[in-house]
Amino acid sequence: xxxxxxxxxxxxxxxxxxxxxxxxxxxxxxxxxxxxxxxxxxxxxxxxxxxxxxxxxxxxxxxxxxxxxxxxxxxxxxxxxxxxxxxxxxxxxxxxxxxxxxxxxxxxxxxxxxxxxxxxxxx
Numbered sequence: 667x668x669x670x671x672x673x674x675x676x677x678x679x680x681x682x683x684x685x686x687x688x689x690x691x692x693x694x695x696x697x698x699x700x701x702x703x704x705x706x707x708x709x710x711x712x713x714x715x716x717x718x719x720x721x722x723x724x725x726x727x728x729x730x731x732x733x734x735x736x737x738x739x740x741x742x743x744x745x746x747x748x749x750x751x752x753x754x755x756x757x758x759x760x761x762x763x764x765x766x767x768x769x770x771x772x773x774x775x776x777x778x779x780x781x782x783x784x785x786x787x788x789x
Contacts, residue, residue: 668692668778670762675783678752682787686747688762688780695719699769700738700745701776704758704785711761713771715747725769730756752787759784 674686688700701716715736716725724736735748745762760783763776770776 668764670764670778670780672760672762672780672783675760675785677786677788679788680752680754682752683748683750684752684785686749686760686762686783686785688745688747690743690745690762690764690778695740695743695764698764698766700736701763701765701769701771702736702745702747703761703763703773704756705761705782706758711773712758713773714760716769716771717745718769727771749785752785754787754789757785757787 669691670688672688674684678684698719699716700719702714703711704714705711713727714730715734717736717738733751738745762780764778765776
């Protein structure tokens with residue numbers, strides 16, 4: 667069974683930084699895209715960033731460009747989200763997700779999901 671487990675969430679002040687990790691197991695992820703989404707109460711799940719497992723090519727939502735960086739360590743089956751210059755509006759539960767094939771910003775197209783990790787940014 668494929669498992670994705672997020673960690674690294676917490677409480678930070680505006681302007682601070684956090685690094686989220688997602689460790690994957692149970693499958694080879696060659697050809698997959700690994701992505702981060704986030705969700706707040708009453709809102710749709712929102713695309714944040716994506717990375718090709720094989721090639722390392724990345725994509726970002728406009729709201730996080732220049733502040734967040736997605737990366738991966740293939741040997742450790744881990745994807746990271748470095749979040750800098752955090753804003754209160756970044757507060758959300760952050761989810762790691764994986765899908766086979768091309769990148770997609772639609773959460774319904776993803777095969778596997780982690781349990782989520784809470785990020786709270788105070789003013």
